[in-house]
Amino acid sequence: MERDHGRWHLVLRTARTRAIVWQTLILASLALIAWYLAHTTVHNLAERHIATGFGFLSQTAPIPIGESLIDYAPSVSTYARALLVGFLNTLKVSLIGIALATILGVIVGIAQLSPNWLAAKLSAAYVEIVRDTPPLLQLLLWYGLLQALPAARQAWHPLPFTALSNRGLMLPVPHDGTAALHVFLAFLLGAVALTLYAKTRGGRLTIPAIACLIGLPALVWLAQGAPIAWDVPVLRGFNFQGGITVTPEFAALLVGLVIYTAAYIAEIVRSGIQAVPKGQTEAAAALGLRRGAVLRLVVLPQALRVIIPPLTSEYLNLAKNSSLAVAIGYQDLVSVADTTLNQTGQSIETIAIVMAVFLAISLSISLAMNIYNARMQLVTR
């Protein structure tokens, strides 16, 4: 008896046993809590006469949506389509925002290290002010400023055929949309071809560049009958008709996200450049490269390795911050989901959809940036 007791004691004291006991206890208590929450939730839902499930997605949605990349009509389209519209709006502002924030962030980051005192101080002040105030406050300020623009009748015309008013920025578009799209695709194709050409052949690029970037799109334009008609915004009544409109909501959100995120990207770029050993810059200068070439050919490629991982999380932050749209009435996914859950009461399902979509966005950005990161490491080493 005595010895058996001692052995049991030993078995209980091994790390393995304790690990199993602990984990079982933790999992069991979590399961209990989850069961309890589910139980009360089901009870509460039944009491409030809310049906569970995703059936509401196929009902028609009486949500008015101001801007949409796909066809949508309130009270005709379904909730699923409304959420899709919101999702596309989120993607639109995030992708454009990421591109612009990267450009602005790199410029400001480099400017912070500029020997030009004014440029360095100005960019440092920008970074400091923007990073130390809440993004939502900045967004509200931008939106307020855009709404303080003159009414459509007194609109400003910064360029001919454009109009800037409190209804947004009106821009002319080619009348034949598909033809314009083809010309744009031809331009992209030309850019890809030029990059490939430059990689394999090198040398002087003037003639190939003209052929690829101007000749190819021009050829496509001619092939479609050379359409020259433009849709120009014209004042009718209280608002403009024709052309395309950049709404104040979209513009405020985009400006807010770009300015906020660019400050963080600038810091990342600055510290990335500072992480490149000084000897590299000095060696490049000793070879007789100009400052611009030193930056482009020697410093930035090496800094990129340090920059990419934190840059990825800034891109994620921008995508997540796009949900601030709900505060100024830009109809992104979160905003449409908010209206949906107020109208249908299907809070759990709607929030689950939002979370799943954002997790998917996060994962895809991480994945894309990881692939890019891996390629950078291989190419530069």
Next chain:
Amino acid sequence: MIAWVRANLFPGWISGVVTILLGATILYIGWGFVSWAIVNAHWTVPLTPQGPDTGLCRDTHAVAACWAVMPEKFRFILFGRYPYDQQWRPAFAILLFVALYILSGLRRFWRRGLIGIWIAALLAIGLLMWGGLPGLPFVAQDECGGLPITLILSTFGIAGAFPRAVLVALGRRATALPAVRLLCVVYVELIRGVPLVALLFMASVMFPLFLPDGVSIDKLLRAQVAIILFAAAYLAEVIRGGLQALPPGQFEAADALGLSYWRKTRLIVLPQALRLVIPPLVNTFTGLFKDTSLVLIIGILDLLTAGKVAIADPLWQPFGEEIYLVLGAIYFAFCYAMTRYSRGLERADPQRGGR
């Protein structure tokens, strides 16, 4: 002086052009701002029997700021709808918060006693704000608002998240407990993958469904819970960084002394790991301080929401820019002080960088 200008502003012709362009832009925008905000600004409005007359301010708002809105609204922005004669209480609470921050920043107080100080200070602030004692009449939650709510959400948020974050960070490194580890990884990645706005929505519409009949938690507390869940995930990653930065010899030495896991963690690991991550901890707190402004979306009267509600008043409606600039200055003062502090720590001891 001239040599400095030549070397730093006009070293070459490209740089010189940049200087001139930037200088001209700064002068143009800067002068526009100064003349709007100071030179032309209205500091008072005429008082009529029907109340203040903002007519002139409205007509000239494009060229002149109207600071008369601030004396009218600053009490509301700072304290919300808190009873007027009791407003010394939130004011005192703000001072207590600032004192707590300064105390926590002093190296002398980085010891176990600091936990006690935090608990005491937060209890005192809670009592001060809500009262219910003789001499401190009870004030309902929906009357509280303004700056104290921002400070409460962020400070209670970080304090509530801290123990949870330590456990999650330890759990994520517990190689012997795969199930616990998986739980911690899922928790951190799930929370960090979704925007805070979604979590706040969850808190405001989903939490009530989880509770049994007759039990209800008020909106502020629900938002606080969401903020704690959110902050814990980010904090856990910061603390994990500190755990990873600790030399393995420390763990091995503690094992060799025969210390149990919890004694090892409490006496050897955490005191060192937490000190390593103080700068990123401060940065997390700064981020959380800014992020609490998102409670605007679920309608909690924090500093930013109070500002927005203040300009919903038809009389003062056009003067949002003035209010937002002042709010921006308040947020900036807090965040800038904290950022400078954490940068100072990093510079004083580069080992403490804690990346």
